[in-house]
Amino acid sequence: MRRSQTYNDETDHAEWLARCTGCGIRRRNPMPDYCQLCGSPLEVELDYREDLHPERLFDGCITDLWKYEDLYPVSLRHSVDLGLGEGGTPLVRISKATQQIGVEEAWCKSEHLNPSGSFKDRSAAVGVAWARERGYPGVICASSGNAAGATATYAARAGLPAYVVISSRAPKSKLAVAVAHGARVFSVAGDFSRAFAAAREAAAEVGLANVTTTYVNCYAYEGNKSVAYELYEQMEVVPEWVVVPVGSGPLLYGVWKGFRELHRFGLIDRIPRLLAVQPEGCAPIARAFASGEEVKPWSRVDTVVSGIDDPLQGYERDGTLTLVAVRESGGAALAVPDAEILRAGRVLAHEEGMFVEPAAAASVAGAAAAKRSGYIDGSGAVVCLLTGHGLKYQGARDQVELETVRDEVELVGAIEKDLGKDA
Ligand SMILES: *Cc1c(COP(=O)(O)O)cnc(C)c1O
Numbered sequence: 001m002r003r004s005q006t007y008n009d010e011t012d013h014a015e016w017l018a019r020c021t022g023c024g025i026r027r028r029n030p031m032p033d034y035c036q037l038c039g040s041p042l043e044v045e046l047d048y049r050e051d052l053h054p055e056r057l058f059d060g061c062i063t064d065l066w067k068y069e070d071l072y073p074v075s076l077r078h079s080v081d082l083g084l085g086e087g088g089t090p091l092v093r094i095s096k097a098t099q100q101i102g103v104e105e106a107w108c109k110s111e112h113l114n115p116s117g118s119f120k121d122r123s124a125a126v127g128v129a130w131a132r133e134r135g136y137p138g139v140i141c142a143s144s145g146n147a148a149g150a151t152a153t154y155a156a157r158a159g160l161p162a163y164v165v166i167s168s169r170a171p172k173s174k175l176a177v178a179v180a181h182g183a184r185v186f187s188v189a190g191d192f193s194r195a196f197a198a199a200r201e202a203a204a205e206v207g208l209a210n211v212t213t214t215y216v217n218c219y220a221y222e223g224n225k226s227v228a229y230e231l232y233e234q235m236e237v238v239p240e241w242v243v244v245p246v247g248s249g250p251l252l253y254g255v256w257k258g259f260r261e262l263h264r265f266g267l268i269d270r271i272p273r274l275l276a277v278q279p280e281g282c283a284p285i286a287r288a289f290a291s292g293e294e295v296k297p298w299s300r301v302d303t304v305v306s307g308i309d310d311p312l313q314g315y316e317r318d319g320t321l322t323l324v325a326v327r328e329s330g331g332a333a334l335a336v337p338d339a340e341i342l343r344a345g346r347v348l349a350h351e352e353g354m355f356v357e358p359a360a361a362a363s364v365a366g367a368a369a370a371k372r373s374g375y376i377d378g379s380g381a382v383v384c385l386l387t388g389h390g391l392k393y394q395g396a397r398d399q400v401e402l403e404t405v406r407d408e409v410e411l412v413g414a415i416e417k418d419l420g421k422d423a
């Protein structure tokens with residue numbers, strides 16, 4: 001096994017300690033869940049050996065997220081039989097959308113190009129790898145759509161049964177991926193928090209690995225650190241801001257954790273500020289940031305932006321941890337109206353060639369809002385994470401309006417008129 005080359009043989013790194021982010025208690029390899037004492041999220045503590053040689057690991061060459069497998073809590077090589085090329089996503093400089101934001105330099109990390117169409121592949125790949133190593137008979141997750149697809153994808157590769165619990169609010173179009181990969185999908189009435197509670201309960205009862213992409217599985221969300229590693233390799237300087245659409249926040253936290261590790265390795269001298277973006281109709285973390293109070297659950301979800309519409313009912317500590325990362329990075333958390341999010345999505349699609357779902361476009365809308373309110377000052381690079389593909393989002397299909405032509409003559413006429421109109 002690879003670990004003997006890199007790690008102290010006494011510390012099997014699938015056995016790395018998990019530390020409670022609330023009460024600080026450390027436990028060796030607990031079941032994925034919140035702290036049994038205080039209910040806070042757990043966090044994996046990496047145990048590096050001197051001979052990890054980060055400067056060799058980070059050689060500027062992007063492949064996929066398994067390039068950094070020595071930094072995840074798994075022991076075996078999973079790239080060979082689990083990997084589909086997840087991670088290693090393009091970083092694209094944007095211009096039109098940059099003008100909209102009002103900054104000099106903005107980039108989009110195309111997370112929507114991951115194998116199942118969202119960044120959730122990062123945590124699902126590592127989470128399923130971990131579950132397989134630990135001998136779990138199957139995986140379960142609650143999802144608003146993208147995590148379901150990602151979990152089903154890697155479960156199929158791993159030969160593990162996948163069970164998905166969705167909120168009755170989730171757009172069914174997003175579930176096509178999970179169904180295609182053979183996952184069993186169950187719908188629970190209510191919002192995401194209800195589906196989450198049901199999946200958590202079932203995982204404990206049946207002994208399945210809960211790979212839900214809240215903070216409930218501290219092994220899985222380690223996969224999100226790879227976004228930071230890749231940005232470090234793809235950019236000449238550390239970006240000023242990384243803008244992240246946030247549900248409960250493990251993506252944002254993972255990015256922060258990844259940059260902190262790079263800092264600890266001595267590879268960077270500062271950590272980017274993190275901007276958490278939520279829709280106005282469900283913004284428990286942005287509300288707490290603005291008021292300076294604790295994160296409290298959101299009572300009435302009212303947004304079309306699925307994927308970041310998590311009211312945190314029953315696990316508001318997830319939001320507290322996300323806010324720690326936001327504050328310690330010197331960042332901010334903002335709420336943006338649906339209309340601005342949808343408009344940013346149109347600009348990305350029409351003028352930048354990137355078709356992403358509204359939750360992803362929220363990063364660009366959020367960056368613009370942060371510029372207007374003075375958090376982002378406009379100098380230094382801003383990176384927006386485009387978290388999910390537009391193809392899966394139902395709203396995109398409902399809005400398709402087609403023009404009918406009777407024949408070639410009408411077709412030519414219509415095109416000429418369109419070109420003339422623009423000339
Ligand atoms: C899940 C999801 C998010 C939010 O990620 P969290 O880590 O839960 O905060 C953002 N965008 C899309 C498209 C998602 O599917």
Ligand SMILES: [Zn+2]
Nearest residue numbers: 020023035038
């Ligand atoms: Zn605790």
